[in-house]
Amino acid sequence: MMATDLNDLPGSRHAKAPRDSRAETNSRWFILAIAALGVVFGDIGTSPLYAIRECFHGAHALEVSPGNILGMLSLIFWALTLIISLKYLVFILRADNQGEGGILALVAMLNPRMKTSPRRGIIVVLGLAGATFLYADGMITPAISVLSAVEGLELATPVFGPYVELIAVVILVGLFCLQARGTATVGALFGPLMFAWFVLIGALGIWHIAQRPDILGAIDPSHAWSFFQQNGKAGFIVLGTVFLVVTGGEALYADIGHFGKLPIRISWFTLVFPALLLNYFGQGSLLMNDPSAAKNPFFWMAPDWALYPLIAIATGAAVIASQAIITGAFSLTLQAIQLGYCPPLRIEHTSSEHIGQIYIPTVNWMLMFATIALVLGFHNSTNLAAAYGVAITITMVITTILFFVLIKDHWKWPVGVAILLAGFFLIIDLSFFSANLIKVAHGGWFPLLIAATVYLLMSTWHDGRQRLAARIHPARPSLESFIAGLEADPPTRVDGTAIFMASTRTCTPLALQNNVLHNHVLHERNLIVTVETAARPFVPPRERLETEKVREDITRAVLTYGFKDEPNVPQDLLPLTSGLDLSTLSYFVGRETAVSKHTSIFYNWREKLFSWMSRNANAAPMYFHLPAERVIEIGAEAVL
Numbered sequence: 001m002m003a004t005d006l007n008d009l010p011g012s013r014h015a016k017a018p019r020d021s022r023a024e025t026n027s028r029w030f031i032l033a034i035a036a037l038g039v040v041f042g043d044i045g046t047s048p049l050y051a052i053r054e055c056f057h058g059a060h061a062l063e064v065s066p067g068n069i070l071g072m073l074s075l076i077f078w079a080l081t082l083i084i085s086l087k088y089l090v091f092i093l094r095a096d097n098q099g100e101g102g103i104l105a106l107v108a109m110l111n112p113r114m115k116t117s118p119r120r121g122i123i124v125v126l127g128l129a130g131a132t133f134l135y136a137d138g139m140i141t142p143a144i145s146v147l148s149a150v151e152g153l154e155l156a157t158p159v160f161g162p163y164v165e166l167i168a169v170v171i172l173v174g175l176f177c178l179q180a181r182g183t184a185t186v187g188a189l190f191g192p193l194m195f196a197w198f199v200l201i202g203a204l205g206i207w208h209i210a211q212r213p214d215i216l217g218a219i220d221p222s223h224a225w226s227f228f229q230q231n232g233k234a235g236f237i238v239l240g241t242v243f244l245v246v247t248g249g250e251a252l253y254a255d256i257g258h259f260g261k262l263p264i265r266i267s268w269f270t271l272v273f274p275a276l277l278l279n280y281f282g283q284g285s286l287l288m289n290d291p292s293a294a295k296n297p298f299f300w301m302a303p304d305w306a307l308y309p310l311i312a313i314a315t316g317a318a319v320i321a322s323q324a325i326i327t328g329a330f331s332l333t334l335q336a337i338q339l340g341y342c343p344p345l346r347i348e349h350t351s352s353e354h355i356g357q358i359y360i361p362t363v364n365w366m367l368m369f370a371t372i373a374l375v376l377g378f379h380n381s382t383n384l385a386a387a388y389g390v391a392i393t394i395t396m397v398i399t400t401i402l403f404f405v406l407i408k409d410h411w412k413w414p415v416g417v418a419i420l421l422a423g424f425f426l427i428i429d430l431s432f433f434s435a436n437l438i439k440v441a442h443g444g445w446f447p448l449l450i451a452a453t454v455y456l457l458m459s460t461w462h463d464g465r466q467r468l469a470a471r472i473h474p475a476r477p478s479l480e481s482f483i484a485g486l487e488a489d490p491p492t493r494v495d496g497t498a499i500f501m502a503s504t505r506t507c508t509p510l511a512l513q514n515n516v517l518h519n520h521v522l523h524e525r526n527l528i529v530t531v532e533t534a535a536r537p538f539v540p541p542r543e544r545l546e547t548e549k550v551r552e553d554i555t556r557a558v559l560t561y562g563f564k565d566e567p568n569v570p571q572d573l574l575p576l577t578s579g580l581d582l583s584t585l586s587y588f589v590g591r592e593t594a595v596s597k598h599t600s601i602f603y604n605w606r607e608k609l610f611s612w613m614s615r616n617a618n619a620a621p622m623y624f625h626l627p628a629e630r631v632i633e634i635g636a637e638a639v640l
Helices: 021-039 051-057 066-094 103-114 120-150 152-156 158-181 184-209 213-219 222-246 249-254 261-289 291-295 304-338 361-378 381-387 390-410 415-442 445-475 479-488 510-519 604-616
Strands: 492-502 521-533 545-551 554-561 585-595 631-639
Touching: 021 184, 021 261, 021 304, 051 066, 051 222, 051 261, 051 291, 051 381, 066 213, 066 222, 066 249, 066 261, 066 390, 066 415, 103 120, 103 249, 103 304, 103 390, 120 152, 120 158, 120 249, 120 304, 120 361, 120 381, 120 390, 120 445, 152 158, 152 304, 158 304, 158 361, 184 213, 184 261, 184 304, 213 261, 222 415, 249 304, 249 390, 261 291, 304 361, 361 381, 381 415, 381 445, 390 415, 390 445, 415 445, 445 604, 479 510, 479 545, 492 510, 510 521, 510 585, 510 631
Parallel strands: 492 521, 492 585, 521 554, 585 631
Antiparallel strands: 545 554
């Protein structure tokens, strides 16, 4: 074995790069870029299935004329360029929280820096609202993607017409039932399959563009301007349909933690963006030659012999897009739990090698039933398109506002530059939002209803926990005063080690207080553990544990986790317990039950809702991975 010089260590400022390090780095970026195709671009990558069709065949369809086709393609080109390529890929991706993205990660990054600002509450409300709309998107995306793919069967033969909904439901049920098995095996195929998908749709586009090369003139923004002049209000309304081509922007931002910014940018600019443009322009070329193809231009692009294979590949791409949305909902829920906006839920790890691969049964079944209800309630993807876009436009507006706060207050950009940049993107976002408002009466109410419901649940849980803490903690003695009382009236000592879970650093844990008060005993060794969540996604294990010797037999420990870490108290306490007989450890957990007595400033119905959520929340022992056979729970009622 060769000797290693200290300067060759990776962390050294003078480390010498291995000769093949550049090749290894390029290879790693390539692998991540391919993998990102399935997870990051699944949503936006399946938009060609329905976006152009809804412009010329939906409820607000326009005449299939050369002027309208060129104008629509111009709007699509500039929407993808300005919103996805410029706003998200160039600017928003820079707003990462230690490598993690998404609206909750952005709020968590802003929060600690605005503790004394009156705007802090507004920032939290905006961020929480934006996150709730992503759940609505997670319900609509699987439904519209799978339905759009399966509807291609109607073109092949009318025999499948009556069974399209049933086939879509069967596919969706199978997808959600497979979640408990994990996505590691299937996920390994996502990237290559989506690579084949983008190559295929790009090739179809090139084939049709070759028949009408003049279609490329739609890049000229004057066609978009002429489109609005000719169509007026109708043209503005269809802008809400054009938005369907960029609905994956927020999912793209939320997924940067999985792959990093550079691989995502490589995938977009080298494959995804060109393939999407080629396909959209190819569909436009097809419509120029055959206006009757507006009923389903994507599948009409394929020759007759390739229709069934294309339907199969499109269905696979739709399933991948749905899988990415479901996985994103699991990740978002974990963040919400850690940040205190969601009750603890049962979380299962589906991989022993990758900690980020989790399964949350409650969220999975909620999404499944909602998605199936959408398929059966809206019947086809055209009706669903009316509900799609409303939620994401609102989230994009919120993201732009939060990004403005970040670059002005924390990155310290010049105010004028911050206003110009954010104002430019906000005008675009508000234009799409205004155009989508008409969808509210035609199905757009559904994502608004879902978002409002989720926001109510999250805000009720967060506010209820804060109110409960405000009622409980002042009534609890400080740990120092409690210890002084022990010295004045010593309890009986028993062998073993007791670990008491505490909600704050300073108060005496309910379980410790009641154990001494009612059982009149104190263990030989006592460890008081508080779990806190940092405003960053991950906390390295070496920085997680903080200890303080309160007195010879009592130690205070604080475990700090990131909002994407999953707490595992026994494992992270090993530095303190490794020398002990683990079979002698006892975990004492206090469980406060909220009781509504109609005396609080809370509305009565919110009191009852919080009490119900509190009773049905996952028990702390399971959430903290405490061994069930060594846990003692001590309960108490708390009046809201």
